[in-house]
Amino acid sequence: MWKIGNIEIKNEIVLAPMAGITTPAYMRICADMGAGYAVTELLSAEAIVRGNTKTFDMLNGLEKVNIPVAIQIFGSNPKTMAEAAKILVQEHGAKIIDINMGCPVPKVAIKNGAGSALLKNPDQIRKIVTTVVQAVNVPVTVKIRSGWDDESINAVEVAKICEECGAKAIAIHARTRSQGYGGRANWQIIKDVAHTVKIPVIGNGDVKSGEDAKRMITETGCTAVMIGRGLLGNPWLVKECLLYLEKGIKLDPVLPHEKIKMMLMHLKELQKEKDERTAVLEMRTHFLHYLNGLPENKKIKNTLCQAKSTQEIETILRNYDRMISS
Numbered sequence: 001m002w003k004i005g006n007i008e009i010k011n012e013i014v015l016a017p018m019a020g021i022t023t024p025a026y027m028r029i030c031a032d033m034g035a036g037y038a039v040t041e042l043l044s045a046e047a048i049v050r051g052n053t054k055t056f057d058m059l060n061g062l063e064k065v066n067i068p069v070a071i072q073i074f075g076s077n078p079k080t081m082a083e084a085a086k087i088l089v090q091e092h093g094a095k096i097i098d099i100n101m102g103c104p105v106p107k108v109a110i111k112n113g114a115g116s117a118l119l120k121n122p123d124q125i126r127k128i129v130t131t132v133v134q135a136v137n138v139p140v141t142v143k144i145r146s147g148w149d150d151e152s153i154n155a156v157e158v159a160k161i162c163e164e165c166g167a168k169a170i171a172i173h174a175r176t177r178s179q180g181y182g183g184r185a186n187w188q189i190i191k192d193v194a195h196t197v198k199i200p201v202i203g204n205g206d207v208k209s210g211e212d213a214k215r216m217i218t219e220t221g222c223t224a225v226m227i228g229r230g231l232l233g234n235p236w237l238v239k240e241c242l243l244y245l246e247k248g249i250k251l252d253p254v255l256p257h258e259k260i261k262m263m264l265m266h267l268k269e270l271q272k273e274k275d276e277r278t279a280v281l282e283m284r285t286h287f288l289h290y291l292n293g294l295p296e297n298k299k300i301k302n303t304l305c306q307a308k309s310t311q312e313i314e315t316i317l318r319n320y321d322r323m324i325s326s
Contacts, residue, residue, distance in 0.1 A: 002200055002223050004037075004096060005139030005168040007068050009224070011036035012217065013241050014171070014202055016228035017072045017100070017143070020285060024061035025269035029262075030231065031067045033238035037224070038069045039143070039171075042100045042115075045075030045084035059092060061273035070096035070141055074103060076113040078127045082135035089136045096138055099128065099167075101158070102145045104177045116177035119148050119158060126161050133166035143171040143204075146189045149178035155189050156196050163197045171202035171226050181229065191220040202226045208237070210244025210251070217245075233289025235262065256294050260321045263290050267310060276310055283313070295324050 002009050015022060015030045015038035027038045040059070047055040062069060071094045075081045081099065088094040103115030118125050133140045142162045147153035159170050172193055174185035185205025194201040203222035207213050208230040216225050230237050236258075240251040266286060270279040287304045291297040300320050307313045 004068070004070075004141060004200060007095060007139060009037045009068055011242060012224040012245060013037075013213070013238050014224050014226040015039065015231065015238075016171075016204060016226045017041050017098070018228055018232075019105075020282065021232065023270065023282070024059070024065055024273055025266065026235070026286075027065045027067075027069065028061070028269055029235045029266060030238050031065055033235050034242045035067060035238045037067060038065065039098050039226075040069065040071050042072045042074045042103060043084075045073045045077070045081045048073065048084035048087055049080055056092070057274075063093065064272075068095060070094075070098035072098040072100050072143070074100040074114045076118065076124065076128075078124075078131035081128050082131040085132050085136045085140070089138055094136075094138060096141060097132060097136055098141045098143060098171075099132060100143055101125065102143045102171075102173050102177075104145070104180050116145050116148065119145060119154060119177065120152070122154070122157060122161055125158060126165055129162050129165035129167055139168035140166065141169040141171065142167050143173070145173045146176050146186060149176050152176075153189065156192050159193045159197050159201070163199050167199060169200040169202060169223075170197065171204055173226075173228075174203065174205040187216060187220050190216070190222050194221040194223075200224065204228065207241070210240045210242075213241040214244055233259075233286060233292060256324050257321060259290050259294065260317050263287060264314060264317055266290075267313060271310065280307065280310060280313065 013035050015035050017039040019041045022041045043055055071088050073084050085097045100115055101118045144158050146155045155172055162170050172190055174187055174189050190203040200223035202224045203216045203220055204226035207216060207225050207227050213225045236254050243249050243251055267283050284305050288301055291301055303316055
């Protein structure tokens with residue numbers, strides 16, 4: 001167990017913020033697998049302040065997630081970020097506010113000087129974190145990258161600034177903005193940060209198995225492990241990591257029938273917070289991940305991506321289950 005401010009986190013497995021993936025529905029699934037903490041997909045501070053309905057719709061069902069969750073915001077204007085944080089705390093019950101300083105996507109954050117673009121401006125980082133911390137009475141955390149590129153690795157400097165300004169934890173994706181999601185994560189940078197600041201450090205990057213999670217904690221001294229792309233279509237990775245961390249035991253391979261059953265449950269969970277059309281469209285991405293490695297998956301992927309209703313999807317998946325089980 002560890003803490004973010006006064007909030008207790010039951011274990012070291014954290015669900016990373018992923019656009020279009022880390023919905024409350026998927027958080028509930030990962031929480032059932034044993035995850036200790038989760039961070040929402042990034043929300044625009046500007047959109048929150050403007051009262052954008054679609055942005056707030058992304059939080060539907062969050063109150064049913066039974067583990068601590070941070071709501072992640074992005075932006076570059078300190079006052080707007082602080083106002084957005086206040087709205088989320090006062091009107092939407094946010095228990096933790098996370099500031100995104102890691103998103104590498106140009107159209108989402110970079111063009112507005114937000115996301116990982118902030119890593120080039122430590123003075124602005126100081127203003128944003130200070131202003132947000134002063135605006136709310138809940139813990140504020142920050143997610144960063146190693147730096148903008150290989151010539152400007154400044155994660156340690158940024159982490160120290162965040163700590164000085166009152167952040168209660170810091171997550172570091174051990175890749176630069178220039179790397180995007182390619183290449184290898186440099187865990188040495190996580191270690192450097194963990195040995196510099198006194199607040200919890202959450203390591204992120206290249207955790208794809210229980211052994212990876214154990215090795216990251218052992219090699220870097222980080223407090224917890226944040227898992228992102230390894231969880232795409234594989235919520236069982238949470239259970240695998242916990243089992244290995246706690247008992248050194250490997251999880252048995254997930255059977256095709258279990259994956260199909262999970263797809264149906266995931267769709268059902270999505271429908272609790274979205275209309276049928278939206279749930280069907282959003283599940284298409286998840287289907288592509290869940291089906292990787294299963295027999296004759298190319299044909300079934302195409303069929304599912306053409307489905308228009310939940311009833312049609314259920315029929316396709318149940319027929320597929322019978323086919324591969326026979």
